[in-house]
Amino acid sequence: MKRYVAIWLRHLLVDRVLLTRPELEGKSFVLAAKERNRMVVKASSRDALKLGIEPGMVLADARAVQPDLQVVDYDQALPEKLLYALAEWAIRYSPLVAVDLPDGLILDATGCAHLWGSEAAYLKDIATRLKSSGYDVRTAMADTIGTAWAVSRYSRSFPIIAPGEQLSALLPLPPHALRLEAPVIEKMQKLGLYQIKSFIYMPPSVLRRRFGQTTLDQIGKALGNTHEAFEPVQPAEPYQERLSSLEPIQTAAGIEIAIQNLLEKVCERLVKDGNGARQAVLRCYRIDGEIQQVQIGTSGPSCSASHMFKLFELKIASIEPALGIELFVMEAPVTEPLANAQEALWDLSSGNKITAIAELIDRLSARAGADVIHRYLPAQHHWPERAITEATSLTDQPEIDWRTDQHRPVQLLAQPERIIVSAPVPDYPPMLFRYKGDIHRIKKADGPNRIEQEWWIADGMHRDYYAVEDEHGGRYWIFRLGHYNEELSAEWFIHGFFA
């Protein structure tokens, strides 16, 4: 059984204008817009209404009634914008809130009211909150959207319609309460049908013939016989959990408890569905109406509450609780099936190992940035800078074997550095070289090992590499750039240190 709340913001635009321009309080003013080359009143303030200035009047007529009438520009997009903002705000009362243009909101309050103690307290809280922020509001609660809407607009009686009591609540109301089209209402009034009870018991075939199928549909929607579509402003996330706090939370410890609590619930549902979260978002609704949001991402689908908590722990400091947080909403907007967790990450023996390492990587990248983690695979290049290529994901496997027959230094300089060398004859290893002011006398040497620049990738000269060892046992990788030239002294570089 569903329960719906209809909120009617009678003077939505007027209240809004008063909020932004308090000096208009107590004055008669209207919001007007140009329509067919004349200014037409779109909304009028309470004082203007008392004088009989109704929406739909031409502004000139209204001016005739009240010469010092103030006019405010009417923005066509404003009601929708306002209602959407209010709907976002009302998510604290129910996750399913729909905008009911032009001046209302509908809440799917099924299973929500008990959190406030009772339905009456629930409605009262909504009304008080909205009234205190300056909006004139009327609310009603019923089993169907239609009845709640009707009662909120047209009934002066108790606004909570008990389950199943739709019909008796509708009987005394005017036909307008059924959200009928204007021509139908006009027809009904001509026929003297001023209350719903005067026609609702008519046989459906008669009603259809006289007033059309839509009338029957609207009656069905109000009574709950026909389904009424409900479009919430925020579609419910499949993995969303809410935690409202009895008292506003201000401390980090409190936030931690809330996060743990929510993560456990979310993860429980994720595990049940065999899914893992790739992203999780925590929204903190503050009592001053602001929303604080933190977000984490994981490198692989995760359904471990403790792991995600560790990631959130790093972000807690960035949440500003200000006067306090009254509602926490945790959701996992991006999920992936967990099935591939068993896939081999370097064909490890146990699945636990993979998760542990993926979690470690998540933690590291959450704090220091994703670009700090590197893993390398062999590439089919001899040029030392290109012989390794960075792995794009943790599951990448090397396509070729690592070569061990090539003697490469364990420490490689990012840029080869110039050295001064004295070499006896062309293509012989040098006798000594000077690097950073120290002279190294070469005792043993291997080489030359010529590595050609790959012309299809970059221009440049080849390198003739020598592995040399000095008298103290230091082993170096040095090269001569290009061919030996009699006129120019050859350019020598040091490129690395062997172990």
Next chain:
Amino acid sequence: METALKKSELVARLRSDILALQGFRAPALGVKHDDFGLGPVMKAFPQGVFPRVGMHEFISQSAEQTAATSGFMAALAGKMMKQDGLCVWVGTCRTIYPFALSQFGVSPDRVIFVDLKKDKDLLWAIEEALKCDALSAVVGEIKELNLTESRRLQLTVEESKVTGLLHRVSPRLSNPVAAVCRWRISPLPSVADDVLPGIGFPRWQVEIEKVRNGEPGSWPLQFRDGSFELTSDSVSFHQYISKVG
């Protein structure tokens, strides 16, 4: 005579008790311990067992020493990783050439390099990595380290049983830290031979400056075909040929 025997028994028992209290477990009978092929170096460790549950501190002062230490650490990490282990290598300015690690028995794609930008993240990252018991070893390259920080890392290691190898590259002062072992690896001229040209296998002076409950010492070691071997300077060409076969 009898009392003397009792006394020595008592002392031996007390010694092993103290070791147990200090976190060393006596090698159980029949349990095979990794000896990493370190040969004579193993005698330096308490009861001849390489302390896996501990932080090892390596100090190097020059670029040559850094390279030698990197090679030695890679070889040790390779022994720890065996076939399917994983290793995390943390540092701020990495000069390690991953390609070369394969020469030391480490498959370079099984090493995750964490190249941090800020020094202050370094200790945190090393500690996080040490907490992850799915790893075989964690190598950290750090310049300065004080006793408190190292104690913290050592406690993490004792919790997770992941061996930590800390490489202190030219530290300003070699202050005492809470590592089980302090190593200093310096390159030695290779001993291929006098006749054949070219340089030989990596050869180092492996020095254990400090070891908890053990005997410090210094050995010339050579790394050949994936294992350590003790060498002396006086290996002649003929001896070498006869050994190689």
